[in-house]
Amino acid sequence: MSAPHERPTLAPSLYVYAKGLCDRDPDGQPPQGGHPLPDTARTRGRRRPGLRYHEALAAVTDALLPLLDAPDPARAAAEAERVLATTGVVREQVVFAAAAAVERPDEPAARALVRSLARHLVRTGTTALGVSAGLGLLSRLAEPEDVPYLRVLGLLDGLVHPVDAVLAPLDKPAAALVWLIHRTRSEELSGLVAALTTGDRAAVPTLLLGLPTEARGMGPEVARRVTEAVDLAALLRADPDRPELLGRAVHLLARMTSSRDYHAEILRYGEAVDLYETVAAHAHRLPRDVGHRARLLTLALDLHSGASYLLPWPPGRREVIHRTLLDTAAWHGEAPADPDGRRRADWIRRTARRLRAAPSEAPRFRIEVAVADPGDPDVVETRFLIDGRPLVPEAFGPGPGGSPERLLDSGALRAAPEPREVRLAEAYCTEGCCGALYVTVRREGEHVVWSDWRRPGGPAGRPDLPAYRFDAAAYDAEIARAEHDHGWTWPARLTARLITAGLRDRPDLLTRWGLRQGWISTDFSEPDTTVVTFTGPPLGDPRPGPNGAERESRQFLWRLPDDGTPPERRAARALRRLVDEDPRALAEGS
Structure with missing residues (x-):
């Protein structure tokens, strides 16, 4: 009776399966999103309820480590697929991440064994978990001879991300094409x-x-x-x-x-x-x-x-x-x-x-506001330059610096003896999704210190940030300059900032109508329109709810197109109207 790893399988390897699809139509284009995995590729593993991410990584690592120095890579590859199916891990990305994190041995012969095991899994693996493990082990060990196999496997939906990670260092155009096949719309x-x-x-x-x-x-x-x-x-x-x-x-x-x-x-x-x-x-x-x-x-x-x-x-x-x-x-x-x-x-x-x-010579600390090309709208962001180097893309990455209204107009960056934590940047998809960058600002005698950095939910692998010390007088002068610098703005945005400042001085202009201030800025798609938002009960229904409960609240948008008058006059006119007119009557959808 043959050994398990020698028995023929009813399912072809995923590479053979993908290669067969290519060979049937050599001049054709893969379908949008790539070819689906065969049904057999995901039938061997059963998900373990309650398995946490770090537990899943550990389970995969424990399954693979004993096989890395096996003298027979073919037998080890078959055993790896069998053991992975018992871990309760069903996500290929988790298996790839765990395998990619396994320490590679320094000794050439040992590295060759790991590479051989990885190639057996990549070229003969019949399950998505097994092939993903092979791709993870092959990362940092792949060579040009692996490119043809990677390009073919990259045509299968479910393997594009691990294939991309392994293929990109070897052949950027090929990796990019694999990615585009799956993402083209x-x-x-x-x-x-x-x-x-x-x-x-x-x-x-x-x-x-x-x-x-x-x-x-x-x-x-x-x-x-x-x-x-x-x-x-x-x-x-x-x-x-x-x-x-x-x-x-x-x-x-x-x-x-x-x-x-x-x-x-x-x-x-x-x-x-x-x-x-x-x-x-x-x-x-x-x-x-x-x-x-x-x-x-x-x-x-x-x-x-x-x-x-x-x-x-x-x-x-x-x-x-x-x-x-x-x-x-x-x-x-x-x-x-x-x-x-x-x-x-x-x-x-x-x-x-x-x-x-x-400045031609980079100062120790500089704040600049960057406004994107209006023909290609993007956020208006506050940028922080330390010795000339931009802080946010180097320390964070998945999003821009905060708006000048939030960081500068509010005085959030001013230094005081009492430490203050400030969010400098947020992921473009929100902090709850991909994180943010926080720093604590405090004054220490003749210095201002930025320290105690936090990146909750942010990208992994970024180096720890040092404590930055700035001359307090120079820091205060730079904050004052940035706060009073309106040269980056345009009429509708300046109108929004002036209205915000007016409501900061006279919050009663909204509270007298039972309303709460929201964001005030310019319309993203119509930058020449100022938008004032506020929340409160519907117009004509200011009464409390049953038993004194607060009634349903909704958001209102008051749009102020640029009429060519100076921003100072437009803002003053808008604030004067709030004295006598319920702003809900001025807003959209009222």
């Missing part, structure tokens, strides 16, 4: 993925130019993956005099600088410095329209105080490229007649002026 992007999958490289430039430019159709990670999949840096090097291709490179690079994603994607793009160099060298060839100018200035802004500052720049190169992009982005003459073009031209002038006025 738009028709234009599907066409590009089809050309890359079938090897039709001649069609790639034209299809690349047809991709959507709106932020919703091209998020930061999609932009990075597209850039990697088409090897955009190489395309530009081969054809640097094609302005439309250069314009698309600027667009994708600018999208990668956005903070509206789980990572600072520009820092994950390995050729970012090369692409910046190419863009800066040829930016003067771009059409002199407001869209290209705004995106070039977006890149200059990020090089100055955003994540792009942190790229591995050769000495002096960041400064040179920053100046080149800033000069090329300059807008002279009349603004475009259309509202969007006018808004972007105003932003270019305002932002370029501020960048040129920034």
Whole structure:
């Protein structure tokens, strides 16, 4: 009777299964989302109720450790699949994470055994858990010969994330293509993925130019993956005099600088410095329209105080490229007649002026407010520069600094002898989802100290932050300068800040109507409209509920479009109306 690991199985390995699907239609494109796993891939494990994440990691680790030095990798791979099915762990990501965290031996022969076991699991494993374990063990041990197997397995739904993690260090374009196959939604992007999958490289430039430019159709990670999949840096090097291709490179690079994603994607793009160099060298060839100018200035802004500052720049190169992009982005003459073009031209002038006025020598502590290109809306964030280096992307990552209204207008950053904890940044998807960055600010004699950092729910693996000490006088002066600096803002936003300040001085303007103040800012999609929000009972029903209970509360939005009058006058007029008029009658939906 044959040993268990020698018996033929009714189910083929997942690699053989995926390879068969490819061979049936060698010129075809995988379905959107990849091929489904066969039913047999997930039938061997049963979930253990109440199993916590750290317990699941430990269970997988305990199952794999005794097999790492087994002299027969084929037998060990079969045993690994059997044992993993008994752990109660059913999520492939957990198995991959546990296997990837296993310490690799330093001795070459021992490492070779682990690599051999990993390859047996990857190439002959019949379960998603077994293959995921193999991929985890193969991480940091994979070699170019593994790429063909990884590319095929990456076509299966359920394996894309572990395959991506192992494949990316070996072949970025291949990993990006695997990711895009599973994440592509738009028709234009599907066409590009089809050309890359079938090897039709001649069609790639034209299809690349047809991709959507709106932020919703091209998020930061999609932009990075597209850039990697088409090897955009190489395309530009081969054809640097094609302005439309250069314009698309600027667009994708600018999208990668956005903070509206789980990572600072520009820092994950390995050729970012090369692409910046190419863009800066040829930016003067771009059409002199407001869209290209705004995106070039977006890149200059990020090089100055955003994540792009942190790229591995050769000495002096960041400064040179920053100046080149800033000069090329300059807008002279009349603004475009259309509202969007006018808004972007105003932003270019305002932002370029501020960048040129920034200190040439980086001070110990600096606060700057960054406003995104209105044509590609993003958050307005407060940035903190310590010795010139941007703090938030280096210390946190999955989101921007807080708004200036919350951090500056409120006086939250002022230092006092009594320590105060301040949230500097929040994940773009909210703190409850992906975390935040907190610091405690306190005054110690002639110094202000930032210490006791917290990153609840934030990204793992970030180094601990030191306590930063600042000269108290210089710190106070910088806080005062930032609090009184309105140069970054525009009329509707300044109107919102003035209304907020007025309600801070006279909260009775809302409380007299039984209302509570909400957020006051500008409309995200209509930045020239000021929005005042408040909550309270419906209009005409201010009575208490039965037995004195509070009645149902709802949110109201009072919208104030920019009518061309100065912000100070608009804000004063709005506050005066609250004296005599119930604001619920002014709000939407009343």
